[in-house]
Amino acid sequence: MQPEKPQFLKALLVAAFGIAAIIFADTFTRDITVSPLVGLSALFIAAWLCGPRLVFAVLVVLASVVAVQLWNRGSYFGFHARDSGLSYVRLLTFLGGGMIAILFSAYRQRFERAQSEMTKIFELMPLPILVGNSSGVVTFASEKVVAMTGLAREEVIGAQVTEILGTQLLEEADEDWFNHWLQASEAAPFATEIRIGGTRVEAKAVKIGKGSQASIALLLDDPPDRDSLN
Numbered sequence: 001m002q003p004e005k006p007q008f009l010k011a012l013l014v015a016a017f018g019i020a021a022i023i024f025a026d027t028f029t030r031d032i033t034v035s036p037l038v039g040l041s042a043l044f045i046a047a048w049l050c051g052p053r054l055v056f057a058v059l060v061v062l063a064s065v066v067a068v069q070l071w072n073r074g075s076y077f078g079f080h081a082r083d084s085g086l087s088y089v090r091l092l093t094f095l096g097g098g099m100i101a102i103l104f105s106a107y108r109q110r111f112e113r114a115q116s117e118m119t120k121i122f123e124l125m126p127l128p129i130l131v132g133n134s135s136g137v138v139t140f141a142s143e144k145v146v147a148m149t150g151l152a153r154e155e156v157i158g159a160q161v162t163e164i165l166g167t168q169l170l171e172e173a174d175e176d177w178f179n180h181w182l183q184a185s186e187a188a189p190f191a192t193e194i195r196i197g198g199t200r201v202e203a204k205a206v207k208i209g210k211g212s213q214a215s216i217a218l219l220l221d222d223p224p225d226r227d228s229l230n
Contacts, residue, residue, distance in 0.1 A: 011046055011054040018042030018062045026069045035069040036094035043098050047105040055105045059098040066094050111213055115139075118208075118215075128220035132161040134212050136178060145220060150197045161216065165203075166195040181205050181216055196220070 018039055025034045039062040046058045070091055119140050122129050128144035141149075141156045141164075149156055149164055156164060162178050177192035184190060189206040201220050208215045 007050045007054055010049045011058050014042055014046040014049065015058045015061045017045075018058070019065050022062070022065050022069055033090060035066045036090050036097070039063075039066045039094055040097045040101070043101040044104070047101040047108070050105065051109050052102045052106040055098075055102050059095075059102065063091070063095060063098065067091055111209075115215070128222055130161070130165070130218045130220070132216045132218075134182075134214045134216075136161045136216075138164060139215070144222065145196075148197045148199070148201070148220070161218075164196065165218070177205060181207060186210055186214070194218070194220070 018041075021038045021042060022035050025038050042062060043055065043059060046055045050058075119131070122131065122140055122142060125142070126144070127142060128148060129140070129142045130138060130145045131140040132138050138157055138159050138161055141153070146153050146156055151164075162176075177194065180190065180192070184205075184207050186207050186209065189204050192203055192205055194201055194203050203218050203220045205216065205218050208217055
């Protein structure tokens, strides 16, 4: 989870950007739907960067600006008074969208916290574990996995899972293990064989979560110590 101070600064910048964008857009158009749309765009930017409390604060600030713009009796260039018959509807729509942005922020924060806790648990396990996101990017690799790759940790984290582990075909299956994982059900582990650091290793793969928020977790079999074989 991000520190509170950087998040506050981000929220402040998003609020300032939203206010400026709303006023700028309203200056050049008579369409009173522009204010809510621009404000909602700023809110979802805040939801992506900040926690729900700060998103709520941004919502209060932008809702005040949107309300003023909706009932503004003229424009900066002397246009005639606007039709405010649907102003209440548009303001309520904006507030409804703002609540969705707050819920999105809360969900994102909760997911990030769960992912962080899961990573901490994996770090405590003396096992070869690798975790990636739904795009196939490595987000965590235990020390044993890093050692098995023969690469530096900086090269492993952020790389594509298939670049690190290859796409060895599943036994008796006409597809590679990554595509099989994409189609697998949540929490339904399956066995596969991968190639890591020039060595073929058996592994268990499982999907954690659903959709674009899913993570891939692989538990690799610990290969025999080469020194013990000599």
